[in-house]
Amino acid sequence: MFLEMVQSLPQVLIDGLTLGAVYAVVALGYTMVYGILQLINFAHGEIFMSGAFIGTALFILIMGMSWASAIPQIIVLILVLVVTACITGVLGMGIERVAYRPLRSAPRLIPLITAIGISFVLQDVVRFIAELSYGNYIVTGPSMFRDQITFKASSISSVFNDASFKTSFLIVLVIAVILMLSLDYFVNKTKWGTAMRAVALDRDTAALMSINVNKVISITFFIGSALGGATGVLFAVQYGTIDPFIGFILGMKAFIAAVLGGIGNIRGAMFGGLLLGVLEMFASSNLSLLTGGVFGAEYKDVFAFSILILVLIFKPEGLLGKPVAEKV
Secondary structure, three states, X not given: OHHHHHHOHHHHHHHHHXXXXXXXXXXXXXXXXXXXXXXXXXXXXXXHHHHHHHHHHHHHHHHXXXXXXXXXXXXXXXXXXXXXXXXHHHHHHHHHXXXXXXXXXOOOHHHHHHHHHHHHHHHHHHHHHHHHHHOOOOEEOOOOOOOEEEEOHHHOOOOOOOEEEEXXXXXXXXXXXXXXXXXXXXXXXXXXXXXXXXHXXXXXXXXXXXXXXXXXXXXXXXXXXXXXXXHHHHXXXXXXXXXXXXXXXXXXXXXXXXXXXXXXXXXXXXXXXXXXXXHHHHHHHHHHHHOOOOOOHHHHHHHHHHHHHHHHHHOOOOOOOOOOOOOO
């Protein structure tokens, strides 16, 4: 049993890093909003889903034009990523302005319920538009970056099996890492990043220091939603088929990743996403072996939520988070 687990390790790492990169970027949206408003924005998963549909629609539109065949696919992808990120960023800002800002002084439960309501609204709006446009709410995007690459892990050690992946794996991973590093630089090295950290630390004191709190919160929602939308495009490129409900379960797992790394901590969200992706793929490949066939790969979601429960019990501040003293 142990030998079989080791043999599949290269493929588990490749698949886990791809999935983990998606979780990590989506988790950034949860952790940024929580860090600045202490709000768990459950609509963020649907922002990701909206990005997947907007990106797929743009791909279909562009690929249908005669001149598109003369443009390298990577240029088309970058163009679609930028446009989708802008649209979903504005969508996130609009949701904050209309649904969350009026409730900013309300008890925390009320904006939380509002976020859940927004997520259902977005699901149904996207489903309605997809059915109206394509006749079905399950949409398959254009085939891109499908070339298969074989990683000769057996040449490193005969213990490992070879692993294979699509070109899209490298593209998703590289773009996700660029997005994460760019955000880390923005938050830690720029003026607006400093303002975001100041508002997250103490909103009232930041306002007294002439920081425009509303503008900082709007920018936070724009960046988090833009990252979520761009990740939706990467997800559609990697996995091909999308539907209006992909945001719910993936959003929940991204939230788990944020909690695992330490919600409110940007680097923690990145680490938590990658770790959760690898653990989930490990469970998917080996649950049947570990349990003697009692549980199969379909129980990998239970594994992910079990991690959330264990983290909340034994280290509620997350692996990279710090305990926060209760204010009296």
